[in-house]
Amino acid sequence: MPNAQSNTFHQLLMVAGRLLLASLFLPAGISKLTGFAGTVGYIASAGLPFPTLGALIAIVVEIGAGLAVILGFQTRIAALILALFTLVASFFFHPYWAVPADQQYVTQLLFFKNIAVVGGLLTLTAWGAGAWSLDARRKG
Template identity: 30%
Template sequence: MDIVFLVGRVLLAAIFLLSAIGHFTQADGMAQYAEAKGVPAAKAGVIGSGVIALLAAISLIFGIWTDVGALLLVVFLIPVSLMMHAFWKVEEPQAKQGEQINFNKNLALIGAALILFYVVNQGQDIPAGLTDPLFGRW
């Protein structure tokens, strides 16, 4: 069953790794989009959120302080969801639906990250992890 946990961690991390790459390789375009959504200091926000996503992905993929990586996902997803996918501000029905789908997806990812945080802090070895959790069992 260890392989299932590892595959799940890698799959969860994959979207954030790809997102981080996009944040760095398409920073100008993403900053313009974020600015249009009303994000203050959009370029810094794009780069900063890219760093958070990258650190989270590396943590989950390699099992380095997996609990910290899970919390970094939450730190990444909450402001992104509220600022970039504010469907309640959108008038056009199709655009509103797209934003709501992305917002709901992010809620599910926040839930997955919180479950991962909980599971890795239960005092068991993390399957295929390089380190123990930073916070340990509470």
Template identity: 30%
Template sequence: MKIVPLLGRILFALIFVMSGLNHVMGAGADYAAAAGVPAARIMVPFAGLLALLGGFSILLGYKVKYGAWLIVIFLVPVSIALHNFWSVTDPMQKQMQMAMFMKNVAILGGALLLAYFGPGPYSLDKPKV
């Protein structure tokens, strides 16, 4: 059962590694600009870098507590700025944005657990099991 934390880290990190790569290249900047994010062409790649570094840290099990805090720093402003369901008037869009916001809240909970408990076995920080 020592493999379970490793599998959890891999599955958790995938979204940040994959989306981080896209965001570093500027994908999503138009969406962010339309949502009112200032300097979206700069902020989106910066946010992508946070997600990418945090995701790789968690994936590899190297400095996971720091990587998890990078994910927290990424998720909080992204969730508030881009998934602000409380200001949406269209019922379908409101529901979609609430679902995205709550997904981010759940992921934020996972990041906080990683920030507290660390990587578990089978990580670069703890090579001996």
């Protein structure tokens, strides 16, 4: 049976993990919002249709789900949304297999960094936010 000290440590790790995962999304969403025209242009440059709609979706997902993960609110749903968003975005914006050889290293690094983040988000989806979260307060 775990003692109070190990449970506190476990909960600290859960909060730290949520904050660190969200640190990728919340600033990115704010940056997309404040640089909206550039975001739309970047999405268009990838050849995706409806770049304005895509930018709006990205902003809502990154800011909304990022904040939800930080707060531990509807965490499993938010983490799953972020995981799917990140997985799809990785194929469109980090296609290391389709860039010149001199660009492959960084692009491949970014692609697999995103894949690792997807793994963390899926773990959060499976286990939830922990006891120090709005999800736990709503259940209690």
